[in-house]
Amino acid sequence: MEADQGMAQAGGVPSPGAAPDQPYVFKLVLLGSGSVGKSSLALRYVKNDFKSILPTVGCAFFTKVVDLGAVSLKFEIWDTAGQEKYHSICHLYFRGANAAVLVYDITRKDSFFKAQQWLKDLERESPPGEVVVMLVGNKTDLGEQREVTFQEGKEFAESKRLLFMEASAKLNQQVNEVFSTVAWELLRREERKEGRPQRGDAGLALSGAPAGPARCCAR
Numbered sequence: 696m697e698a699d700q701g702m703a704q705a706g707g708v709p710s711p712g713a714a715p716d717q718p719y720v721f722k723l724v725l726l727g728s729g730s731v732g733k734s735s736l737a738l739r740y741v742k743n744d745f746k747s748i749l750p751t752v753g754c755a756f757f758t759k760v761v762d763l764g765a766v767s768l769k770f771e772i773w774d775t776a777g778q779e780k781y782h783s784i785c786h787l788y789f790r791g792a793n794a795a796v797l798v799y800d801i802t803r804k805d806s807f808f809k810a811q812q813w814l815k816d817l818e819r820e821s822p823p824g825e826v827v828v829m830l831v832g833n834k835t836d837l838g839e840q841r842e843v844t845f846q847e848g849k850e851f852a853e854s855k856r857l858l859f860m861e862a863s864a865k866l867n868q869q870v871n872e873v874f875s876t877v878a879w880e881l882l883r884r885e886e887r888k889e890g891r892p893q894r895g896d897a898g899l900a901l902s903g904a905p906a907g908p909a910r911c912c913a914r
Protein backbone atom coordinates (compact mmCIF):
# COMPACT_ATOMS: atom_id res chain seq x y z
CA MET A 696 0.00 0.00 0.00
CA GLU A 697 1.24 3.51 -0.73
CA ALA A 698 2.04 6.01 2.01
CA ASP A 699 -0.84 8.28 2.89
CA GLN A 700 0.26 9.87 6.12
CA GLY A 701 3.50 11.51 4.99
CA MET A 702 6.55 10.08 3.36
CA ALA A 703 9.63 8.92 5.16
CA GLN A 704 12.60 11.27 5.12
CA ALA A 705 15.80 9.81 3.74
CA GLY A 706 18.01 8.85 6.65
CA GLY A 707 15.41 10.15 9.11
CA VAL A 708 15.80 7.48 11.75
CA PRO A 709 13.89 8.51 14.88
CA SER A 710 15.47 8.22 18.27
CA PRO A 711 13.54 7.15 21.35
CA GLY A 712 13.53 9.15 24.57
CA ALA A 713 12.39 12.59 23.40
CA ALA A 714 11.97 15.67 25.64
CA PRO A 715 9.89 15.06 28.80
CA ASP A 716 6.70 16.59 27.39
CA GLN A 717 7.11 14.81 24.05
CA PRO A 718 6.05 11.26 23.43
CA TYR A 719 8.74 8.68 22.90
CA VAL A 720 9.27 8.06 19.20
CA PHE A 721 9.94 4.52 18.04
CA LYS A 722 10.63 3.17 14.59
CA LEU A 723 8.64 0.01 13.91
CA VAL A 724 9.11 -2.02 10.73
CA LEU A 725 6.63 -4.52 9.28
CA LEU A 726 8.41 -7.48 7.72
CA GLY A 727 7.30 -10.64 5.96
CA SER A 728 6.52 -12.21 2.58
CA GLY A 729 4.27 -10.62 -0.01
CA SER A 730 0.51 -10.74 0.67
CA VAL A 731 0.73 -11.93 4.28
CA GLY A 732 -1.19 -8.82 5.38
CA LYS A 733 1.46 -6.34 6.56
CA SER A 734 -0.26 -3.33 4.98
CA SER A 735 -3.63 -4.59 6.16
CA LEU A 736 -2.44 -4.84 9.77
CA ALA A 737 -1.06 -1.29 9.55
CA LEU A 738 -4.21 0.03 7.91
CA ARG A 739 -6.42 -1.66 10.50
CA TYR A 740 -4.30 -0.36 13.36
CA VAL A 741 -3.84 3.21 12.11
CA LYS A 742 -7.22 3.80 10.43
CA ASN A 743 -9.41 0.90 11.57
CA ASP A 744 -10.01 0.05 7.94
CA PHE A 745 -9.64 -3.05 5.76
CA LYS A 746 -9.46 -3.28 1.96
CA SER A 747 -8.41 -5.66 -0.75
CA ILE A 748 -5.51 -3.45 -1.56
CA LEU A 749 -2.71 -3.32 -4.09
CA PRO A 750 0.69 -4.70 -3.17
CA THR A 751 3.11 -2.30 -1.49
CA VAL A 752 5.63 -0.76 -3.86
CA GLY A 753 8.91 -0.05 -2.09
CA CYS A 754 7.98 1.10 1.40
CA ALA A 755 5.02 2.95 2.90
CA PHE A 756 5.06 5.02 6.04
CA PHE A 757 2.51 5.70 8.78
CA THR A 758 2.60 7.42 12.13
CA LYS A 759 0.43 6.71 15.13
CA VAL A 760 0.44 8.15 18.62
CA VAL A 761 -0.27 5.46 21.20
CA ASP A 762 -1.85 6.51 24.46
CA LEU A 763 -0.77 4.19 27.24
CA GLY A 764 -2.45 6.12 30.03
CA ALA A 765 0.21 7.98 32.01
CA VAL A 766 2.51 8.10 29.03
CA SER A 767 2.19 8.18 25.28
CA LEU A 768 4.50 7.19 22.49
CA LYS A 769 4.64 7.67 18.76
CA PHE A 770 5.14 4.85 16.31
CA GLU A 771 6.70 5.52 12.95
CA ILE A 772 5.53 2.47 11.08
CA TRP A 773 7.56 1.46 8.03
CA ASP A 774 5.61 -0.96 5.87
CA THR A 775 8.01 -2.84 3.61
CA ALA A 776 7.06 -4.59 0.37
CA GLY A 777 7.24 -8.34 0.77
CA GLN A 778 7.78 -9.17 -2.89
CA GLU A 779 11.17 -10.66 -3.59
CA LYS A 780 12.09 -7.98 -6.13
CA TYR A 781 12.04 -5.33 -3.38
CA HIS A 782 14.01 -7.38 -0.87
CA SER A 783 17.36 -5.77 -1.64
CA ILE A 784 15.96 -2.26 -1.07
CA CYS A 785 13.83 -2.93 1.93
CA HIS A 786 16.42 -4.43 4.19
CA LEU A 787 17.91 -0.91 4.38
CA TYR A 788 14.74 0.30 6.01
CA PHE A 789 15.06 -1.82 9.10
CA ARG A 790 18.33 -0.20 10.07
CA GLY A 791 17.76 1.74 13.25
CA ALA A 792 14.45 0.02 13.94
CA ASN A 793 13.39 -0.20 17.59
CA ALA A 794 10.76 -2.83 16.87
CA ALA A 795 9.77 -5.26 14.14
CA VAL A 796 6.43 -6.93 13.53
CA LEU A 797 7.32 -10.07 11.63
CA VAL A 798 4.22 -11.31 9.81
CA TYR A 799 3.33 -14.63 8.23
CA ASP A 800 0.07 -15.95 6.85
CA ILE A 801 -1.25 -18.94 8.84
CA THR A 802 -2.56 -20.46 5.58
CA ARG A 803 0.90 -20.41 3.94
CA LYS A 804 3.70 -22.49 5.39
CA ASP A 805 6.19 -20.87 2.98
CA SER A 806 5.47 -17.49 4.57
CA PHE A 807 6.26 -18.95 7.99
CA PHE A 808 9.66 -20.17 6.73
CA LYS A 809 10.23 -16.81 5.06
CA ALA A 810 9.56 -15.05 8.37
CA GLN A 811 12.41 -17.08 9.84
CA GLN A 812 14.70 -15.78 7.08
CA TRP A 813 13.58 -12.20 7.69
CA LEU A 814 14.53 -12.66 11.32
CA LYS A 815 18.03 -13.73 10.28
CA ASP A 816 18.33 -10.63 8.08
CA LEU A 817 17.21 -8.49 10.98
CA GLU A 818 19.71 -10.10 13.33
CA ARG A 819 22.46 -9.36 10.83
CA GLU A 820 21.64 -5.66 11.16
CA SER A 821 21.25 -5.56 14.92
CA PRO A 822 22.25 -7.97 17.69
CA PRO A 823 19.52 -10.27 19.04
CA GLY A 824 17.57 -8.62 21.84
CA GLU A 825 18.21 -5.06 20.70
CA VAL A 826 15.05 -4.84 18.62
CA VAL A 827 11.67 -5.82 20.09
CA VAL A 828 10.33 -8.45 17.68
CA MET A 829 6.70 -9.55 17.58
CA LEU A 830 5.92 -12.58 15.42
CA VAL A 831 2.36 -12.43 14.07
CA GLY A 832 0.41 -15.23 12.39
CA ASN A 833 -2.17 -13.27 10.39
CA LYS A 834 -5.47 -14.34 8.72
CA THR A 835 -6.94 -16.38 11.58
CA ASP A 836 -10.33 -15.89 9.93
CA LEU A 837 -9.15 -18.47 7.35
CA GLY A 838 -8.76 -21.19 9.96
CA GLU A 839 -10.04 -23.96 7.71
CA GLN A 840 -7.07 -23.36 5.35
CA ARG A 841 -4.53 -23.23 8.15
CA GLU A 842 -1.06 -24.67 7.37
CA VAL A 843 0.80 -23.34 10.44
CA THR A 844 -0.52 -24.31 13.86
CA PHE A 845 -0.63 -21.91 16.79
CA GLN A 846 1.79 -24.22 18.58
CA GLU A 847 4.36 -24.06 15.73
CA GLY A 848 4.27 -20.27 15.79
CA LYS A 849 4.53 -20.16 19.57
CA GLU A 850 7.41 -22.63 19.71
CA PHE A 851 9.41 -20.77 17.09
CA ALA A 852 8.78 -17.48 18.92
CA GLU A 853 9.90 -18.98 22.22
CA SER A 854 13.02 -20.49 20.68
CA LYS A 855 14.02 -17.05 19.39
CA ARG A 856 12.72 -15.11 22.39
CA LEU A 857 10.12 -13.21 20.40
CA LEU A 858 6.69 -11.96 21.37
CA PHE A 859 3.96 -13.87 19.55
CA MET A 860 0.32 -13.45 18.63
CA GLU A 861 -2.11 -14.61 15.99
CA ALA A 862 -4.39 -11.99 14.46
CA SER A 863 -6.86 -11.17 11.74
CA ALA A 864 -6.58 -7.78 10.07
CA LYS A 865 -9.83 -8.58 8.26
CA LEU A 866 -11.90 -9.22 11.39
CA ASN A 867 -9.90 -6.81 13.56
CA GLN A 868 -8.89 -9.55 15.95
CA GLN A 869 -5.81 -8.95 18.12
CA VAL A 870 -4.54 -6.11 15.92
CA ASN A 871 -4.46 -3.40 18.61
CA GLU A 872 -3.04 -5.96 21.01
CA VAL A 873 -0.11 -6.69 18.66
CA PHE A 874 0.96 -3.06 18.53
CA SER A 875 0.16 -2.15 22.13
CA THR A 876 2.12 -5.14 23.43
CA VAL A 877 5.12 -3.97 21.41
CA ALA A 878 4.57 -0.44 22.74
CA TRP A 879 4.56 -1.59 26.36
CA GLU A 880 7.69 -3.64 25.84
CA LEU A 881 9.52 -0.71 24.21
CA LEU A 882 8.47 1.57 27.01
CA ARG A 883 9.56 -0.89 29.66
CA ARG A 884 13.00 -1.25 28.07
CA GLU A 885 13.35 2.52 27.69
CA GLU A 886 12.49 3.12 31.32
CA ARG A 887 14.94 0.48 32.42
CA LYS A 888 17.67 2.16 30.35
CA GLU A 889 16.84 5.46 32.04
CA GLY A 890 16.92 3.77 35.45
CA ARG A 891 13.28 4.63 36.12
CA PRO A 892 10.93 2.35 38.09
CA GLN A 893 9.47 -0.37 35.89
CA ARG A 894 5.77 -0.66 35.27
CA GLY A 895 5.99 -4.37 34.68
CA ASP A 896 2.45 -5.09 35.79
CA ALA A 897 0.84 -2.37 33.78
CA GLY A 898 -1.45 -3.20 30.92
CA LEU A 899 -0.75 -6.23 28.82
CA ALA A 900 1.60 -9.03 29.69
CA LEU A 901 5.22 -8.09 29.28
CA SER A 902 8.22 -10.33 29.10
CA GLY A 903 10.36 -10.34 32.21
CA ALA A 904 13.90 -10.10 30.87
CA PRO A 905 15.35 -7.72 28.26
CA ALA A 906 14.96 -10.29 25.53
CA GLY A 907 13.25 -12.84 27.66
CA PRO A 908 11.03 -15.61 26.38
CA ALA A 909 7.76 -14.36 25.05
CA ARG A 910 5.09 -14.62 27.70
CA CYS A 911 2.59 -12.98 25.50
CA CYS A 912 1.27 -15.71 23.28
CA ALA A 913 -2.28 -15.01 22.31
CA ARG A 914 -4.57 -15.89 19.47
Ligand SMILES: Nc1nc2c(ncn2[C@@H]2O[C@H](COP(=O)(O)OP(=O)(O)OP(=O)(O)O)[C@@H](O)[C@H]2O)c(=O)[nH]1
Pocket residue numbers: 696727728729730731732733734735736746747748749750751752775776777778833834835836837862863864865866
Ligand atom coordinates in the same frame (compact mmCIF):
# COMPACT_ATOMS: atom_id res chain seq x y z
N1 LIG B 1 -8.85 -13.26 4.89
C1 LIG B 1 -7.95 -12.34 5.20
N2 LIG B 1 -7.32 -11.65 4.22
C2 LIG B 1 -6.40 -10.73 4.58
C3 LIG B 1 -6.07 -10.46 5.93
N3 LIG B 1 -5.10 -9.51 5.95
C4 LIG B 1 -4.85 -9.20 4.68
N4 LIG B 1 -5.63 -9.93 3.84
C5 LIG B 1 -5.66 -9.90 2.36
O1 LIG B 1 -4.43 -10.41 1.89
C6 LIG B 1 -4.01 -9.69 0.73
C7 LIG B 1 -2.63 -9.10 0.97
O2 LIG B 1 -2.72 -8.14 1.98
P1 LIG B 1 -1.65 -6.96 2.12
O3 LIG B 1 -1.98 -6.22 3.36
O4 LIG B 1 -1.54 -6.18 0.86
O5 LIG B 1 -0.33 -7.82 2.31
P2 LIG B 1 1.18 -7.32 2.37
O6 LIG B 1 1.89 -8.25 3.27
O7 LIG B 1 1.25 -5.87 2.73
O8 LIG B 1 1.65 -7.54 0.87
P3 LIG B 1 2.89 -6.85 0.09
O9 LIG B 1 2.58 -5.40 0.04
O10 LIG B 1 2.87 -7.52 -1.25
O11 LIG B 1 4.12 -7.14 0.85
C8 LIG B 1 -5.07 -8.63 0.46
O12 LIG B 1 -5.98 -9.12 -0.48
C9 LIG B 1 -5.75 -8.47 1.81
O13 LIG B 1 -7.09 -8.04 1.69
C10 LIG B 1 -6.76 -11.19 6.96
O14 LIG B 1 -6.56 -11.02 8.16
N5 LIG B 1 -7.68 -12.12 6.52
